[in-house]
Amino acid sequence: DGGITQSPKYLFRKEGQNVTLSCEQNLNHDAMYWYRQDPGQGLRLIYYSQIVNDFQKGDIAEGYSVSREKKESFPLTVTSAQKNPTAFYLCASKAGEGYGYTFGSGTRLTVV
Amino acid sequence: EDQVTQSPEALRLQEGESSSLNCSYTVSGLRGLFWYRQDPGKGPEFLFTLYSAGEEKEKERLKATLTKKESFLHITAPKPEDSATYLCAVQAIGTYKYIFGTGTRLKVLA
Numbered sequence: 642d643g644g645i646t647q648s649p650k651y652l653f654r655k656e657g658q659n660v661t662l663s664c665e666q667n668l669n670h671d672a673m674y675w676y677r678q679d680p681g682q683g684l685r686l687i688y689y690s691q692i693v694n695d696f697q698k699g700d701i702a703e704g705y706s707v708s709r710e711k712k713e714s715f716p717l718t719v720t721s722a723q724k725n726p727t728a729f730y731l732c733a734s735k736a737g738e739g740y741g742y743t744f745g746s747g748t749r750l751t752v753v
Numbered sequence: 754e755d756q757v758t759q760s761p762e763a764l765r766l767q768e769g770e771s772s773s774l775n776c777s778y779t780v781s782g783l784r785g786l787f788w789y790r791q792d793p794g795k796g797p798e799f800l801f802t803l804y805s806a807g808e809e810k811e812k813e814r815l816k817a818t819l820t821k822k823e824s825f826l827h828i829t830a831p832k833p834e835d836s837a838t839y840l841c842a843v844q845a846i847g848t849y850k851y852i853f854g855t856g857t858r859l860k861v862l863a
Contacts, residue, residue, distance in 0.1 A: 647796075683757065683853035684797075684840075691849075699850065731796050739804070739844070741787045742851070744796030 643668045647732050647745035653753045654719070654726060662717045662748045664732035673715040674742065677701060678729040687730075690715055719750060727752050755780045759841050759854035766831055766861050774826040774857045776841030784844040786824050787851065788817050791838045800826075800839075831861045 645666045654660045666673065675687040686699030690709040704723025709715055719726045729749050733742040756779045766772055778786065785804050789797035801810040803819040810817045814835065816827040826839055838858045842851040 645796075681855060683855050684842075684851075685853075686850050689849065697849075733796075739785050739802065741789070741799035741802050742797070743799065744789075747794070747796050749794075 645732055645734060645743055645745035647730075647748050649748060650746065652748055652750045654750060655753060657721045659718055659720045660750065662719070662730055662732075662750070664715045664717065664745060665713055666715075666732075666734045666743075666745075667713065668734055668736070668743060669712070670734035670736055670743070671712070672735050672737075673709070674733045674735075675699075675705075675707065675715070675717045676731045676733065678731060678747075684731065687717065726750055755843070755845055755848075755852050757841055757843055757852050757854040759839075759857050761857060762855070763858040764860070766828075766859070768832055768861055768863050769830045771827070771829045771831070773828070774839055774859070776824040776826070776854055777822060778824070778841075778843045778852075779822075780843050780845045780852075782846035784846045784848075786819055787842045787844070788824070788826055789840040789842070791840055791856070793838075797840055828859070831859075833861045833863050835859065836861045 648663045674689045676684040688707045690696035706718045732745040758777045760775045788800040791797040801817040806821045818825050838856040840856045842853045844851045
């Protein structure tokens with residue numbers, strides 16, 4: 642079945658560490674997105690990529706970085722510069738303009 | 754400024770008790786309005802896209818409607834398995850991003 646796979650499901654980070662969240666899709670979608678979800682807030686866009694080797698900052702890109710070397714993969718790195726990284730991270734893709742997102746199952750990141 | 758407001762924040766229904774969730778939006782020009790269902794600890798699941806006022810979409814016990822200012826998600830004779838958070842999002846014409854509301858947490862009691 643086609644879909645988006647995020648890993649790991651749970652991730653713990655120590656202060657000062659960088660961590661990378663994986664996102665892989667087999668839907669053949671060009672566009673991929675990273676969102677952050679916090680309690681009581683709507684999903685907020687971190688980064689997005691419309692095509693391979695190209696990506697743009699979203700509303701809350703500070704402290705995050707991404708790469709898009711393959712169509713199927715869009716990993717997100719949470720750097721030590723992100724001051725409040727504890728959140729639920731969602732990767733998504735969509736078939737084109739006007740279509741709804743297909744989301745992964747999410748990664749819950751906790752700073753310990 | 755583009756904005757999405759969902760109400761109520763939380764809703765408890767008895768099984769079979771029909772109700773509606775509201776999504777009010779302000780956007781310069783609507784490209785599309787989207788409804789999602791999200792279960793705890795999981796990613797949102799796409800339900801509907803609505804593109805223009807007057808449009809309606811149905812899926813099982815759910816029916817989504819759209820006006821120029823708001824959308825309603827009507828739930829007819831809900832069952833406990835309909836318990837979830839329902840998210841609304843809009844995309845404005847000429848923009849790349851979707852604006853999400855904070856969701857309505859629905860609990861259906863048996």
